[in-house]
Amino acid sequence: MIEMKNVMKKYANGVIAANGINVRINQGEFVYVVGPSGAGKSTFIKMMYREEKPTQGSIRINGINLEKLKDKKVPLLRRNMGVVFQDFKLLPTLTVFENVAFALEVIEENPKYIKKKVMETLELVGLKHKARMLPTELSGGEQQRISIARSIVNSPKLVIADEPTGNLDPETSWEIMNIFETINNRGTTIIMATHNREVVNTIKHRVIAIEGGRIVRDETRGEYGYEG
Amino acid sequence: MKREVNTDMKARTVARHTKESFKSLLRNGWMTFASVSAVTITLILVGVFFVIMMNLNHVATSIEENVEIRVHIDVAATEEERNTLEDQIKAIPEVGSVVFSPKGEELDNLISSLGEDGDAFKLFEQDNPLNDVFVVKTKDPEDTLTVVDKIEKLEHAAKVRYGQGTVEKLFSAIDMSRNVGIVLIIGLLFTAMFLISNTIKITIVARRKEIEIMRLVGATNWFIRWPFFLEGMWLGILGSIIPIAAVSAVYYYAYQFLIAKLAGSYIQILDYTPFVFQVSGLLLVMGAVIGIWGSVMSIRKFLRV
Numbered sequence: 001m002i003e004m005k006n007v008m009k010k011y012a013n014g015v016i017a018a019n020g021i022n023v024r025i026n027q028g029e030f031v032y033v034v035g036p037s038g039a040g041k042s043t044f045i046k047m048m049y050r051e052e053k054p055t056q057g058s059i060r061i062n063g064i065n066l067e068k069l070k071d072k073k074v075p076l077l078r079r080n081m082g083v084v085f086q087d088f089k090l091l092p093t094l095t096v097f098e099n100v101a102f103a104l105e106v107i108e109e110n111p112k113y114i115k116k117k118v119m120e121t122l123e124l125v126g127l128k129h130k131a132r133m134l135p136t137e138l139s140g141g142e143q144q145r146i147s148i149a150r151s152i153v154n155s156p157k158l159v160i161a162d163e164p165t166g167n168l169d170p171e172t173s174w175e176i177m178n179i180f181e182t183i184n185n186r187g188t189t190i191i192m193a194t195h196n197r198e199v200v201n202t203i204k205h206r207v208i209a210i211e212g213g214r215i216v217r218d219e220t221r222g223e224y225g226y227e228g
Numbered sequence: 229m230k231r232e233v234n235t236d237m238k239a240r241t242v243a244r245h246t247k248e249s250f251k252s253l254l255r256n257g258w259m260t261f262a263s264v265s266a267v268t269i270t271l272i273l274v275g276v277f278f279v280i281m282m283n284l285n286h287v288a289t290s291i292e293e294n295v296e297i298r299v300h301i302d303v304a305a306t307e308e309e310r311n312t313l314e315d316q317i318k319a320i321p322e323v324g325s326v327v328f329s330p331k332g333e334e335l336d337n338l339i340s341s342l343g344e345d346g347d348a349f350k351l352f353e354q355d356n357p358l359n360d361v362f363v364v365k366t367k368d369p370e371d372t373l374t375v376v377d378k379i380e381k382l383e384h385a386a387k388v389r390y391g392q393g394t395v396e397k398l399f400s401a402i403d404m405s406r407n408v409g410i411v412l413i414i415g416l417l418f419t420a421m422f423l424i425s426n427t428i429k430i431t432i433v434a435r436r437k438e439i440e441i442m443r444l445v446g447a448t449n450w451f452i453r454w455p456f457f458l459e460g461m462w463l464g465i466l467g468s469i470i471p472i473a474a475v476s477a478v479y480y481y482a483y484q485f486l487i488a489k490l491a492g493s494y495i496q497i498l499d500y501t502p503f504v505f506q507v508s509g510l511l512l513v514m515g516a517v518i519g520i521w522g523s524v525m526s527i528r529k530f531l532r533v
Binding site for chain 2: 049071074075077080083089091106108
């Protein structure tokens with residue numbers, strides 16, 4: 001479902017963030033992306049949701065050829081994937097329910113469907129009882145669960161997470177990882193950039209290590225492999 | 229797996245965009261006020277200018293249409309020669325009408341047009357020094373000069389007189405003030421547009437997180453743009469309300485006043501309707517255009533969608 005061929009990315013300031021990446025990720029896989037800061041993890045991930053365009057090479061996601069995809073059609077791509085960030089990116093003036101519903105409202109879904117789908121998703125992440133609260137009244141872990149709910153409410157085949165446990169304490173991180181496991185068990189592909197050594201070494205999945213814009217290691221059931 | 233992006237807008241979406249745009253108007257408070265005021269001032273000037281220009285043009289046209297050519301007939305001409313001259317003038321294709329005005333009538337007109345001072349000319353009634361005159365009107369006022377040239381070549385036409393200069397002077401005055409007014413208005417239009425674009429920029433910055441999330445979850449670019457377009461448009465339309473009311477009211481009284489003053493004169497100003505509706509429509513459209521233009525500038529610069 002994801003295929004990168006000889007992908008290069010050079011930023012305007014001369015930094016080379018991807019230097020010949022070749023990778024294939026199948027539907028339903030759970031992949032950790034690890035590597036030192038500034039090694040190109042973020043670029044690798046951003047190219048998947050077309051936040052960055054490669055300077056060379058080809059990227060195919062769900063059969064969509066990203067380098068041929070017109071800017072106008074990017075929304076189409078994004079409706080088929082969910083993205084989760086370290087800083088949650090929630091709207092503070094909206095309730096938990098509204099934050100999740102937002103993702104469906106702006107793609108003009110039917111209100112009845114939205115209500116049903118949002119409640120189902122909140123139940124999945126264990127926040128149904130807090131649907132009417134504001135994100136600021138909730139803990140960091142709960143806020144991240146809202147953001148996960150928002151990313152999967154549209155039933156995407158792929159969820160991309162950029163350090164989703166980066167701002168959370170160890171105990172909360174496990175809760176969040178459990179949710180990702182559940183989502184993955186339902187057949188959704190998960191690609192997660194992370195610095196969390198313990199998580200990677202405990203919940204074993206495929207590990208792709210990126211250094212200097214290249215994939216230096218790609219193991220099924222791999223180790224984190226870095227100190228700290 | 230692929231889902232189509234929905235392009236036709238649902239009523240729900242229209243309602244959502246409208247609500248969002250009004251929320252921004254309220255949230256931006258003083259910037260909204262400043263933008264609307266700038267549009268208001270600009271459009272009041274546009275309205276006043278437009279009303280004056282259109283009326284001056286109308287007046288100039290009606291004056292132009294009343295330009296007559298006065299052909300002074302040679303004193304020595306016999307009645308037969310005078311008739312020949314009349315036939316020759318009538319034969320000129322551009323000529324509309326020819327009226328004979330004997331010198332006695334001419335003197336009476338002169339005396340009465342001078343009022344009390346005219347009495348001095350009564351002495352001439354004994355020995356009238358004036359010429360008999362043919363009053364010629366052209367079919368199209370623009371042909372006046374051509375006709376004058378042709379008549380001047382005819383025999384027994386002693387002098388040919390027409391409203392030399394007056395119409396030309398009026399038209400050049402109108403042209404001048406039109407140019408000055410246009411420069412002034414363009415300057416004001418840009419100021420108003422700049423203020424609106426700044427207001428929209430504030431909205432975009434205030435909502436950048438929302439916009440970021442919309443883009444992430446796959447909202448179309450148009451879905452993201454609409455509320456900003458609408459906000460700009462409302463600013464423009466709100467700014468056109470006072471100018472429309474002011475121009476309509478002022479023209480109403482000016483019209484009543486002038487129509488009484490001009491009664492009996494061939495100078496006419498434009499009727500209240502439909503002129504006021506035309507001006508109001510123009511102001512409304514201009515307001516909306518300034519608003520949308522301002523928001524487009526900001527959307528292009530800051531939204532990048």
